[in-house]
Amino acid sequence: MTDTQALLDNRPPSMATLFVERVAATPEREAYRYPIPPASGEGPSDWGSMSWAETADRVYAIAAGLIDLGLGSEERVALASSTRVEWILADLAVLCAGAATTTIYPSTNDGETAFILSDSGSRVLIAEDAEQLRKARASRADLPALEHVVVIEEVDAVPADGDAEDWVLSLAELERRGAKYLAKHPDSVRDRVRDLRSDQLATLIYTSGTTGRPKGVRLPHDAWSYMGRAIEAIELLEEEDIGYLWLPLAHVFGKVLVAGQLAVGHTTAVDGRVDKIIENLPVVRPTYMAAVPRIFEKVYNGVAAKAREGGAAKYRIFKWAAEVAREYAKVSQDNFRATGTATVPLGLRTKHGIADKLVYAKLRAAFGGRLRACVSGSAALAPDIGYFFAGAGINILEGYGLTESSAASFVNPRDYRTGTVGKALPGLEVRIADDGEILLRGPGIMAGYHGLPERTAEVLEPDGWFHTGDIGELSPDGYLSITDRKKDLIKTSGGKYIAPAEVEGQFKAVCPYVSNILVHGADRNYCTALIALDEPSIMDWAKENGLAGKDYAQVTAARETQELIDGYVRQLNEGLQRWQTIKKFRLLPRDLDIEHGELTPSLKLKRPVVEREYKALIEEMYAGAREA
Incomplete structure (x- = not known):
């Protein structure tokens, strides 16, 4: 068993230190897998692999390149890219350089991209491709702080308006520049990591508001270091796991998965192309993955639709199997809660075995055949859909958190309860206000909204209690159920x-x-x-x-x-x-x-x-x- 308190008390001061420690502990273990598109541009991708030591080589070169560009402590580097391994390398490099990452969704429109770059004061933009570069060029006159754009994919580096070429450089160029800098200053990155403070800004994530401008959430290094150690402490993930990461890394949910991986040390396959999920799962064969409820809803609806296409008899079998799955999951969870053993009556067990051969086994095979657990977050999962997957042998562990709480505040343990978001992570305090609002306090809570002290004061009390705006109930043994958004x-x-x-x-x-x-x-x-x-x-x-x-x-x-x-x-x-x-x-x-x-x-x-x-x-x- 993990000594939880010791893990939390002795957590490193920064996420960068967490990364350095991981590299030192398991340098030769596989860290990342990533797709390599075929040369013809058609057909399935091959998969490349990178050890922790190889990851460190690239991260330190990019970090040194940023230092060579003149980047200082806590200065912002914006990242506008889809989920890909270069996103992770760049983010870790920014942190190792002592700077802070500002995240931008690649789908963000020109106006909001310009607002985030301006509001954050980002000095460097790491852009995925020509489209993200175009957005920066379109707003350059209004972005006096932005000095460089680093492009991940190869594009024409000469701006259309005739500006000097040195404003734009490729990621490969930045890495070469960093390697030369490291040759002259071998301790530069190590010194930056050593000097990081736990309260130093690590990430600036802009929430996508329903009205008005988004707010920049300031998350310090300690929030991510804490998240990594807390995820390690609850033993949800194992070093031998193969994770499949497709979630947007511009979102706090994706970001916390990286922190957890650094602490645990498992392998992650990274590919943010949503249209490739079905194709990738049988190839990657993950043991765990994280997703939002809409993905599970689409899978469920897709399976139901396919059964319906097979005719009335096949559809009746599916509906029967779905009800058996729900009943099986409810009975086993209820019995485990009552007795500590997930016993199921013989008759139900027999029906479940038949349904497994007819329906569930095929569903598990579509997920790669060895999926141990899925973590679901960002929104509520309908309990009936959760029970269906649980009964089918695909364990969906719902979690809960906000950008302001570094994503993971609650998560279901292995003895999970469908319809709840699980228990609080170790080190997090929870209180339910008189009106039912969930209040949180702990190391994962934001430092505040960027440049918005009045908005910060509306949700963050002087003694550290954060008002989530969500309504919920706690069971006597600590499982949280979310009722709704307070304002909704x-x-x-x-x-x-x-x-x-x-x-x-x-x-x-x-x-x-x-x-x-x-x-x-x-x-x-x-x-x-x-x-x-x-x-x-x-x-x-x-x-x-x-x-x-x-x-x-x-x-x-x-x-x-x-x-x-x-x-x-x-x-x-x-x-x-x-x-x-x-x-x-x-x-x-x-x-x-x-x-x-x-x-x-x-x-x-x-x-x-x-x-x-x-x-x-x-x-x-x-x-x-x-x-x-």
């Missing part, structure tokens, strides 16, 4: 409080065609819903139901589709309290997405944006209704 609770005109996320989650478990749903009802006398359908699933259904040849908007507008979804809404309502039921709904003509600003890059719903955009549809559902 709906109060009907009849005075009833409703948690929309709870209703939305239940609908996602009931309806295999849903992609996104927004429940509305604040200050109204009944609830309504805006529903966006999963395009592949509903279009496959349409072909089999007389709607072949129609586009997505035409399919969603069709009477047959309306009747189909109405049946699922009725099924949902059967399990709700009267005041929670959905009285009316509208199907949207397209799915919600990041490009239209309706979802955050981590796929969270931006309620105010959606409600504003579809205000006419919402008002239509209440037209003629008498408001109480």
